[in-house]
Amino acid sequence: MRITKFRVLNGEIDIKRLFILTALILTVVAAYYFISKCSMKSTGSEELVAISKADREDLDVSKREYSSWAYRALLDDFTFRKDINYQLKIAILDSGIDGNHPDLAGRIKKEYNAIDNHNSVKDEFGHGTAVAGIIAANHNDKGIKGINPLAAIYSVKVSNGKGVSEVASLVRGIEWCIKEKVHIMNISLGLSRNSEELKRAINKAIKAGIVVVAAAGNNYMTWTDYPAQYPKVISVNAVKHDYAVDETYAGYGKIDVAAPGEAILTTVPGGGYKVFSGTSIATAYITGMVSLIMSENEAKLRSMEGESRVDETLSLLKRKAIPLGEEKSYGMGFVKY
Known part of the structure; x- marks a missing residue:
């Protein structure tokens, strides 16, 4: 030739x-x-790393409540109904959560340290608190507005003070969530290669009827992280203000839906706020949206068991997606109420 x-x-x-x-x-x-x-740290074992870090400015929102472009884009015409129970159990598997933050007061229902159950669940990295703010910050006329301020948050510490977690810690966290019968697990963490141990734990959670929402990863449009790549896990990519994908913080391949992930103000430990970007934040938005969808379809979903409930939730979510482009970048599109 x-x-x-x-x-x-x-x-x-x-x-x-x-x-x-x-x-x-x-x-x-x-x-x-x-x-x-x-910021992946090499410890000689498989690791997961928080997708994004606070990297911009502190903002003073003590005198007003900040409504981000993302919140408006997602929930433009949404109104909480008094006849619906929005208090779903949402587990955030991350670096811990600062439950003393004014915007998160009363939101944390249970805590668990999956790294070492004898140690504190304090958020020393800040990532988990940021994710929690996006999902469930109180609507209290100051700070920010979470997607579902009525959610019951289960804080599962799987990441250390550097934002790094071993697969074993994440697996223990997932097993705890199954025992606690949470409705949704938010995993804004990513592993670049498959782990059979993690896959088994995720499958077990799905068979128990837990909806798993995971970050596609900030991989320069090259691949989708695990566990987002697993079947029936809701894989989330991030988009900018103009709904375009920014390759510096986006995954590619197995994508289910897209959500805001650019310049998002959210909570950090100590009562403050910072701006974040990345698929971690987009994932938190979708977790919040999933909780609203599950709440409003509670009767229908309650009649289902295990995987069928997960399948129906994903179907309901995708029905709210507006197509944006290539499926490997946007999945079914941008989710909007």
């Missing part, structure tokens, strides 16, 4: 070698980017 060649400067490179070289370079660049962006 004839090999096509490109002429480069004063030499010749055959196209096969060029493609191989290019692939190697892209692999190295992607690996470097993943490590630097997600």
Whole structure:
């Protein structure tokens, strides 16, 4: 077979070698980017890393309640109904949550340290508190507005003070959630490769009827993280103000839906607020939206068991999605009430 060649400067490179070289370079660049962006720490074991960190400014919202572009885009015409119970059990598997934050007061129902049950569940990294604010911040005329301020939050600490978690910790956290019979698990964490131990735990949760919402990952549009890549896990990608995907904080491949993930103000430990970007935040928004959908369809879902309840919830979610483009980037589209 004839090999096509490109002429480069004063030499010749055959196209096969060029493609191989290019692939190697892209692999190295992607690996470097993943490590630097997600701050992955090498401990000799499989690890998961928080998808995004606070990286911008502190803002004073003590005198008013801030309604983000994301909240308005998602819940433009939504009104909480008095005849519906929105108090679903939502587990946030992350770095812990600062339950003393004014916007999260009264929201934390139970806590569990899956790293070491004898230690504190204090959020030393800030990521879990940020995720919790997006999902369930109180509507108290100051700070920010959570998607479901009536939710019962179950804080599961699986990440250490550097935002890193071993798979074993996440698995223990999932098993605790199954025992507690939570309705939804938010996993704004990502693993670049499959873990059979994690997959078994996720499948067990789904068979128990728990809806799992996970971040697609900030992988420069190269792949989707685990557990988001597993079947029946709701994989969430992030979009910007203009509903376009920003490749610096987006996954690619197995995507179910998209949600806001750019410049989002949310809660941080100590009573403050910072701006976050990334699929972690988008995932939190979808978790909140799922809780509203499940609440409003409670009678129908209650009649179902296990995986069928999970399947129906995903179907209901996708019906609210507005198509935006390529399915590997946007899934069924942007979810909106």
